[in-house]
Amino acid sequence: MKQCPALLVTAPASGQGKTTLTAALARFHRNQGREVRVFKVGPDFLDPMILEQASGYPVYQLDLWMGGQSHCQQLLYQAASTADLILIEGVMGLFDGEPSSADLAVAFGIPVLTVIDATAMAQTFGAVAHGLATFRPDCRMIGVLANQVASSVHEEMLKESLPKESLPKHLSWLGSLPRHVSGELPSRHLGLVQANQINHLDHYLEQLAEYIALTSLHELPPAITFMAPEDLPTIMPALKGIRIAVASDAAFSFVYQANLDLLNALGAQLKFFSPLDDTSLPEADSLYLPGGYPELHMERLAANQSMHQAIHVHYAAGKPILAECGGMLYLLSTLTDHHGKTVDLLNLFSGKATMQRNLVNLGLHSVRFPQGELRGQTFHHLHLETAIQPSALTQPARKGLRPEAIFNSRRLTVSFMHWYMPSNPTVTAALFSP
Template structure:
């Protein structure tokens, strides 16, 4: 059994204000001297970057479609260990998931698996008495949810807040824990896939820190933080099992370079953690700022927004050559989405301007603004650095780019049963020991990932 105060901040819909409010709450708890472990329901890289920024602990993703129930509990246990409180930001509306008639992939599913109290963030713009109907519906829809309170967001005035609060308390008995006024300060800059990542925002936006401070001040003034902490502490003990995924193994001597900068920063916490637990040393490097790769036995290039740094990436010719040479030598290289785009021959930005990239793969990564987002299912049809032929996997993809001019003799390792991939239901372009895909994998879901990649790096090191 594990005792850890925990709380889910769910939304009544997308854009209800979950991320800004969660970030504010986490920051305020951290300022009290608490060790705050952040979590995000669903497959998202950007919201967790804000969590990590304000708590100084890397945020963990939990997904009920990709991950089994034991894996979810184990991942929660692994990340929450040593913390004082866990704050979990939901995804979309509380009950939104993969299907219409089940809660698979939803915040509600995670709430039940972790037996965590839920506070609903409700977009109250332009409604007062109707807020009570919405809250009652959310409370009664699934009686297994430990529904503990509501935070009203985007209220128009004190009178608006008073009327909505009175209606909710009379008709539902649910405690109103805050009422946040409509305020431009409660927003973070958006772009086509969502918020700007915290790492990029901090380096590019002069008033980024001011924005975070303003969010924190507004949340502090209008939300009962003491009561939220009490609710988190009321969470019952969580039954945990044996650690089967997150087990520390002996050092292998393998060193794995992980690209981390403004252009490449989409990584799930578990993917990096599990490489280290399997005995590898992780070495971060920057394709933007460094001149060549570090002394490593494998490379991982995560997703991000390389299209916004195409000129800088292209002008760093020594880094491009360093990675191309490593690929040609047979070094294990794994790249997802933005990382894969960087490994192609050319990147075409939104205006049609083309920039030279690494060239490990043929083809042109073009920003066509054709939106692809969702879960994927597939299997490996070839042996790769992350798994062997015949292995099944679950993952997700979200991108606005497409690969064009793909060489007719290109080899693909993934056969997609669900999802778009690169072309014709295929994904996972494979050249030498370099694998690049639009599919994003979560290492606590696709468990062979870390073990196989570390083993491939050890084999390469021994050549």
């Protein structure tokens, strides 16, 4: 067993300031010389990029459905072995989703800090805090922080609104972040803008850290005991010696760190390359094209004909290719952006995709391969037209959601899915095995 202070940062809804507060806490405690490990509840790619810059360490996802409880337990146990503090950013509102942030907090006994955007709010702040603190008694909320506070008078009204007599004893006012500092992180159609594209992000994080010093959060939270899981599967080196070329640049950056860790554990040699800038593939037995923002870099991707040819040669040799969402778009015949501009791409997978103004599909999904079930998530604004028939359809975790198509051609596997590979190492090994 390992002990480490830990805190889960949550809110009543998305857009309240969870990422801002988690990043501020990470940077403040890092500045105190502490080793901080940060996690993100759910399958998000973008928030973790900001949290990684704030903490200085890779950020892993904790999802009880995609990875399972034992996998999440292992990640937390490993972090507790070296960290001085574990921070976890929740997903959506505290009780939203199945499983929710509250489910994760209860599963591992992690105390909850709630941040509430107090814009255009006064005494109702106390009602919201009271509801969150009492809705689920087994979820231990230790305090509340107000975000977007307009003035010292506004802060005093918010603080006074907490109903002292009816709130649990462990719920405390922990401070506030002023509106002129906390602001809003920039976003686009899939969520927050990538960390390396936000101007002066480090300066912003340092400002936030200074305000954390003025709150009760400058002290470490209580230590939590983390146990090593007893039922993790043994990872065999099924990909020993296999070289996997992994696309990694501004167009292809949506990849779970846990996926890369698993491929390494399976014995693979990862060779990173850029479809934007490189003219050839590294020497590789398999190819991994993760998701990202290819629609923001269409012209450069279309112009790099040398890379197109290299990937066609790889495919013609019968070598495996796994393409997820943005990676699939890159392999299509054409891609049309929000403005109606169309470019010709690889035409390795015959079809065309058009960006839509509204969300087309999202949610947690699974599909059964011959070797077993693989889980993941989808989140996109695209309409796909193709005459190719899917080899399988995903099963959404929640009823009523639309399944995604899985396409196979020789050793090529493409879909809108972002796979969480630790959900099934055996399937993962089969997808990349020559």
